[in-house]
Amino acid sequence: xxxxxxxxxxxxxxxxxxxxxxxxxxxxxxxxxxxxxxxxxxxxxxxxxxxxxxxxxxxxxxxxxxxxxxxxxxxxxxxxxxxxxxxxxxxxxxxxxxxxxxxxxxxxxxxxxxxxxxxxxxxxxxxxxxxxxxxxxxxxxxxxxxxxxxxxxxxxxxxxxxxxxxxxxxxxxxxxxxxxxxxxxxxxxxxxxxxxxxxxxxxxxxxxxxxxxxxxxxxxxxxxxxxxxxxxxxxxxxxxxxxxxxxxxxxxxxxxxxxxxxxxxxxxxxxxxxxxxxxxxxxxxxxxxxxxxxxxxxxxxxxxxxxxxxxxxxxxxxxxxxxxxxxxxxxxxxxxxxxxxxxxxxxxxxxxxxxxxxxxxxxxxxxxxxxxxxxxxxxxxxxx
Numbered sequence: 087x088x089x090x091x092x093x094x095x096x097x098x099x100x101x102x103x104x105x106x107x108x109x110x111x112x113x114x115x116x117x118x119x120x121x122x123x124x125x126x127x128x129x130x131x132x133x134x135x136x137x138x139x140x141x142x143x144x145x146x147x148x149x150x151x152x153x154x155x156x157x158x159x160x161x162x163x164x165x166x167x168x169x170x171x172x173x174x175x176x177x178x179x180x181x182x183x184x185x186x187x188x189x190x191x192x193x194x195x196x197x198x199x200x201x202x203x204x205x206x207x208x209x210x211x212x213x214x215x216x217x218x219x220x221x222x223x224x225x226x227x228x229x230x231x232x233x234x235x236x237x238x239x240x241x242x243x244x245x246x247x248x249x250x251x252x253x254x255x256x257x258x259x260x261x262x263x264x265x266x267x268x269x270x271x272x273x274x275x276x277x278x279x280x281x282x283x284x285x286x287x288x289x290x291x292x293x294x295x296x297x298x299x300x301x302x303x304x305x306x307x308x309x310x311x312x313x314x315x316x317x318x319x320x321x322x323x324x325x326x327x328x329x330x331x332x333x334x335x336x337x338x339x340x341x342x343x344x345x346x347x348x349x350x351x352x353x354x355x356x357x358x359x360x361x362x363x364x365x366x367x368x369x370x371x372x373x374x375x376x377x378x379x380x381x382x383x384x385x386x387x388x389x390x391x392x393x394x395x396x397x398x399x400x401x402x403x404x405x406x407x408x409x410x411x412x413x414x415x416x417x418x419x420x421x422x423x424x425x426x427x428x429x430x431x432x433x434x435x436x437x438x439x440x441x442x443x444x445x446x447x448x449x450x451x452x453x454x455x456x457x458x459x460x461x462x463x464x465x466x467x468x469x470x
Contacts, residue, residue, distance in 0.1 A: 102132060104135040105132070107135070107139065111172045114170055121156070125162035127155050133149070143366060143440075144366035144370065146367070147436055148367070150436050151371075152429075161405075161412075161440075161442040164443025165442075165446040168444055168447035211288055211292045214265075216421065217415045218411065218414070220236055223267040226242065228400060238407065243267060243268050246268060246272075246322070246454070247276050249469045252272055252276040256318055257280075257316050257318070258272060258280045258320060259281050259318070260319075260321070261319065261320070261324055261336075261340075262309070262325075265292050266282060266293030268280075269300075269302050270297045273302055282304050283305045284305070290305070314343060315343060317348050318348055319349075319351075321340075321354075325353075325354035326376050327376055328377070330379070333379060333383055334386075340457075344459050346460055347459070349456060349462075350456070350458070352453075352454070355401075356378055356384070356452070357380050358449070359380060393461040394456075394457055395457060395466035396454075398454040401448065401450065402445065403452065412439060
């Protein structure tokens with residue numbers, strides 16, 4: 087896809103105040119408004135700069151969903167945009183209520199926690215099976231020695247098993263088990279027993295059917311209800327939904343459920359700055375009530391409860407994972423186009439490619455934390 091016409095030919099006012107300001111900002115990131123380069127914006131409506139400046143990414147994303155602008159390489163656009171730091175110069179008043187809500191209110195209560203399962207994860211197992219790897223692993227792959235998505239996801243699952251020192255007879259709790267990819271892999275390759283909790287009915291039903299015959303138990307349950315002991319605990323891609331008001335509660339649950347000599351692995355996306363608030367577009371259309379943690383927030387939550395043994399950042403691998411998901415999504419889209427429609431396609435494209443750009447710009451990270459109850463005697467040995 088390429089865009090060769092200038093905005094002037096579309097009747098867009100090049101001297102509009104919002105357009106001039108947007109053009110000058112984008113120029114700092116090596117971006118344009120006329121689609122001359124594949125990573126430039128191509129305006130189809132003269133209202134896009136105003137919407138973006140007034141509402142930030144919510145306005146920009148909704149304008150893209152509406153078809154009001156295009157970009158041949160959306161991932162590169164966002165990588166350049168975020169890497170440049172120009173988004174820090176946009177602080178619309180429309181964000182004030184969202185900022186105060188995110189900082190002051192508990193948006194991830196036991197009642198509200200189910201919203202993301204219903205809105206996002208219950209889109210349909212057929213849809214996700216077309217986009218993801220054969221194990222339905224909806225988290226970052228580990229691409230160190232991998233050539234494709236399936237290899238990267240199995241490498242990540244094996245990495246977690248080795249970090250937790252799994253062996254036959256060990257009992258594992260998976261908080262936010264998704265479609266059970268980790269549990270199935272760990273049971274098949276390391277001979278462990280697992281209990282997994284999820285807030286998605288679709289995921290729970292799919293996992294129960296897929297892993298019949300293995301020593302796995304799947305529960306439709308909020309993590310706050312857990313109160314039994316396990317040798318190991320893992321949480322892969324769920325902590326992003328916990329929320330800053332509940333980080334301490336999550337760690338308290340983990341501490342009461344982890345054996346004294348046990349290990350826990352926390353796999354989570356993270357942000358670089360403690361006081362950043364959730365993106366409004368992502369919050370509205372993709373992950374309602376999500377809240378990325380910072381290193382400081384996770385440290386505060388674990389303070390006095392758990393010992394941090396190891397911290398591993400491979401956030402750059404999420405860029406490649408998202409691009410692989412997007413390639414699968416594009417390839418299989420004709421199967422879902424009639425049911426989901428063009429607006430959904432643009433929404434999902436914006437989600438996958440903007441996130442890929444954010445990881446590429448190192449604006450957000452992917453961390454694996456290893457924690458223990460009382461500290462590993464002699465020290466924890468790093469696994470990679």
